[in-house]
Amino acid sequence: MKKLLLFLYDSFAEFEVITLVTALKRTDYTLVTFSTKPKGEAVTALSTLCYLPARSVQDIDVDEFAALVIPGGAPHPFLHAQKLIQVIRSFYEQNKLIAAICGGPSLLGAAAILNEIAYTASIEPSDLEYEHVMNWENKRNERLVIDKNVITATGSNYLDFAEEVLRRLGGVEPEDKNPLQYFREPSMS
Template sequence: MKKVLMFVYDSFAEFEISILITCLNGSDYQLVTCSDKPAGYTVSSAGRMNVMADLTLDEVNPDDYCALIIPGGRPFTLFNNQKAISMVRSFFDQNILICAICGGPGLLGAAGISEHIQYTASLTRNDKEYVNVMNWENKRKEILVVDQNVVTATGSNYIQFAEEVLRQLNIVPETEENPLQYFKEPSLF
């Protein structure tokens, strides 16, 4: 079974990845979580949901995964965490799919990846914690950007983000226009 790694950290926005991880659950992919905390410790999401990660950063081997998911939140508290930054950078350097949403691309900036890709994020130059780590010239005014092995999206576009990640993982055909229609429009079924 193929594995997808999701990096969870204090403040991660669980709602931005909930549809994506629900869809991964019904696929041939196993979701594995990692955090910057020691084994046995929990992280608290933006909605105050406590999550105990499967792995610590020391236990992550990028070769074991076909993708890395970075939820939004306030990852700026990790910009000086060399283990977290090195882990993110190693996925990029090995050309493994990275999917980051909302503030998650901040970790791409801290790892120097925003120097090499076009991206989008729910970040602006007014977000003082991110000013010095992001390459603002490479930021696009789009809701979703795919460049090289990186998918980025703004936070409110979590359904489009999930759809693109599912396409990149070949879970849904690239030509299918609305694979997550069920989540977009209410129905009686």
């Protein structure tokens, strides 16, 4: 069984990953959520909806997972969460897929990954709480950037982000140019 790991935290922007999570149902991947809180303690998303992660970061064995997804929101309180940063760095060093959107790439910066790849994010140099982890020289002014085993996207590009993650996971046919059409254009079905 293939597993995808999704980081949940207080203030995470679930709209940036909910389409991906929904589309994963069509794949052979199982979604496992985790947070930095103790197991059994809920996180409150940006929308104020509460989620109960399946695991604590303390219980994560990177070898168990094929990919890691990091949503945006306001992740700056976690930039020094050493166990979380170790998990992120381990995914990168093992050449496993990492996908981060909006503010999520700041956690890649905390893991020193942004020094090694080109990326995009919905963070600017004026966002002072992130300045010590971001490598602005490697940031691209693009909606979606893929470098090595890392996918990054700006927050409003969550559909392109979801499609690219699905492609990398083998969840859509490579020739399918618009696999999430249902979410892009309203229809009567």
